[in-house]
Amino acid sequence: MFGLNGVEIVSAFLVLFAIIDVTGSVPIFLNLKSKNKIIHPTKSALYSFFILLLFLFVGDGILNLFQVDVSSFAVAGALVILIISIEMILGVEIFKNDNPDGDGSSTLVPVVFPLIAGPGTFTTLISMRAEYHIINIIIAVALNMILVFAVLRYLDVVKKLMGASGVYIIRKFFGIILMAISIRLITSNMSALIASFS
Template sequence: MLNGVEIISAFLVLFAIIDVTGAVPIFLNLRSQDRTIHPEKAAFYSLLILVGFLFVGEWILKLFQLDISAFAVAGAVVLLILSIEMIFGVEIFKNDSTSTDNSSTLFPVVFPLIAGPGSFTTLLSMRAEFHIVNIIIAVILNLAIVYLVLRYLDLVKKLLGESGAYILRKFFGVILMAISVKLLTSNLSALISTVNGVAA
């Protein structure tokens, strides 16, 4: 079941989607507004939400009589749009918070920055490509990085710099676009074959 290539591939996809390094300026801005972020809570809550949705999401698809390939095609389109957002700096998902609570751990850090629409779509889309154990390992590895970035935010800012975070965001945007195209073409072919088989 364990597959190193699948783990690395799933890890890179999720890393591009979560984009924790690209979100460093957002984290710093929240902290400058005297809003606290708890790294351990953010990682733990994100793990529960993402892994939970990985299983519940498939049940929801069955409830609506959809297969994973069909969802993967729709998810690939969403990932393509997100990659365009990352590459060209177009803001599609606006994070407007009206909360008076000084803690930003749950919103907007956990949702929607870490465990948001993009992550949900990605997880279910990858079910059509990778084994679930490898996806969970990739999630855990990503959340370990999320924890370290939040825990050592000042050090990350110093190491990356504004230009470094900008370059990483663009780089993984291109990777994400290539992955979305791969997901779209492979699963669209499978979906068309299934439809043709039913029609025949």
């Protein structure tokens, strides 16, 4: 039921890592810093963590309110994930829209939303509830937020280590992984939906 599962934690972590794509967002973060915008690594990670956890639980309540089962939403979410994977592979931008400049700090907008806790991440969390136990998803979210903090805290070091080509390769690689995951989600949940009708 609520047991820890290492395979689920790793799988959920990789899905969220690919969706959040904090390494792929490094150029955006560096661009914000070049405009003298302030990014607080600790606040960014904590705000994102609590927003994602809130949606993980409240999102399910919203589904119940509209009488939508998790499998149906998982298929819809998998289609969104598929679109995101195409975005990453082809280098087009759908969900990551830069908002107009705020005053001083860019921690909440656009770092927390929509770059980290955006539409793609919300949809993915709900979709994963059809596949993984809640506790494993929570741990995967926490691990990703630790990674988000590390990247934002050591942004200049990350830039030097990865380089432009490194960011490019990681983005394309995880785009392909996401595409495979989205197809698996669609096929597994479609089977459950067809079985429920029959």
